Amino acid sequence: MLQAPRRAGFSGPTLIRLLVRLTGDDAPESGQSLSDQLGQWLGWTDAIALSAALNGNPPAAAGARAAGTEQADCARVKAALAAAVAEDKAGSSRQRGRPRPAVPDPAEAVVDYAPLRQRYVTLQQAMETEIGSLRGRLRATLAARGAGMTRLSMVDAVMERVLGAREQALLATVPGMLEGHFTRLRQAEEAALASAQAAGKPAPASSPASSGAWLTVFQNDMQSVLRAELDIRFQPVEGLLAALRDS
Secondary structure, eight states, X not given: OOOOOOOOSOOSOHHHHHHHHHHOOOOOOOOSOHHHHHHHHOOHHHHHHHHHHHHSOOOOOOOOOOSSOHHHHHHHHHHHHHHHHHXXXXXXXXXXXXXXXOOOOTTOSXXXXXXXXXXXXXXXHHHHHHHHHHHHHHHHHHHTTOHHHHHHXXXXXXXXXXXXXXXXXXXXXXXXXXXXXXXXXXXXHHHHHHHHHHTTOOOOTTSHHHHTHHHHHHHHHXXXXXXXXXXXXXXXXXXXXXXXXXO
């Protein structure tokens, strides 16, 4: 069975642990505290904006929106994004609102990574758009719950602006990291098939190289990474939702 080597003893978010396992690269944990890392990421203008959000006088509430729908809205958005990730497997040709890059047939002799990369990027863009809009709606609802909640919504807006670009830059490297895993799986199966042929043994019809099972393994791994990325991107939304439930 095709599997990437496992790394023991590493702790961290599921996305990081998956990438460490699939790429085979060690990822030493940072010895810096979260506050030290944030201090490096925030420029002086960012620090001023954050201080103003924390200490300034928030604007008066504009009137509460209808309550009780936020959790359902969050569940709907996450379920739709999770469904889009699930549909990615096996080269589904169905269209949803926009043209989708074709995913190669697993049984093809030559498989290019480019369509898979584009599909991953397309799903990342969908996550960014849908979650960004949802986060804005939650902030608007939160701001109508009183001065304290308004201040929290202002802090979240600053943090999204400040840290969003860094998050997007880091997540944009994931498709490139997965390409190495894709190449290693394909080469391993090509080598196994060549070895069988050199030994004068015909490749069985069910072998991974002839059936394209190696690509199915990769697609399953890519789905796992996408689901883990969705969980990472959804964490600020879950924080805002928890604040709304407690307000």
